[in-house]
Amino acid sequence: MVDILHRIGVTASPDAVYAALTTVDGLAGWWTQDTDGNPEVGGVLRFRFEPGGFDMKVLEAQPGERVVWEVVDGPEEWLGTRIRFLLKQEDDYTIVLFSHEGWKEPVEFMHHCTTKWATFLMSLKNLIETGKGEPAPHDVRISNWH
């Protein structure tokens, strides 16, 4: 099992970051505009991109502290993996410790997803700090795989 790990800092309160992770409007502002579903614990969120998408079951949502999803539909490599956002305050930042855990193999698609997650987490930071993220379909193009 291998994991993707990231760390960003957002100059905003943990509550502001938490809201961007637990509301359909917030999520649509940084990951993909085509987002819907139920962001409450036990609910399923539906994220769609031009080539496909992901359904996430919300396993945990602790205000200002943590959000955990399980991938319940999507590409085979993602099925059953978990995505965690841990929040903490440090200096003037809310630190987001991100992990996408449980990949079976370090395949080329995992390399791609690691880099894409970085650009989407920067989109989350930009959304909260400036009011404007870069969600799909306006996301940063990193390669032929988009």
Next chain:
Amino acid sequence: MVDILHRIGVTASPDAVYAALTTVDGLAGWWTQDTDGNPEVGGVLRFRFEPGGFDMKVLEAQPGERVVWEVVDGPEEWLGTRIRFLLKQEDDYTIVLFSHEGWKEPVEFMHHCTTKWATFLMSLKNLIETGKGEPAPHDVRISNWH
């Protein structure tokens, strides 16, 4: 042992990407302006940033194909780790498969470095495609750890 993995695509030839990985001017254009040393196999490259830096021994340099470094000086977590750039052509892109291999533990600093590597690899892409990268000290700030 845990690894950082990334994948980007650069719309340029493998030779152009290789040059940006194996010349002091190329490296200074996307990672840190304070770069010097010997980029040939067996040589040591010296990369400096405001808070410190890294010395890399060049283990492999296959034109248009691969570059491998070993960290011989720098932060304790980096010592002995290896950094690989594998190049291949796909569509109109040179794909860079990047790995930073051999971290002992998935510490918070590794989360940070994963996200920073993504921004530096986008800097490499921008340097080659537009002539302008974002090397330190003008690199993208991602958090309180810079």
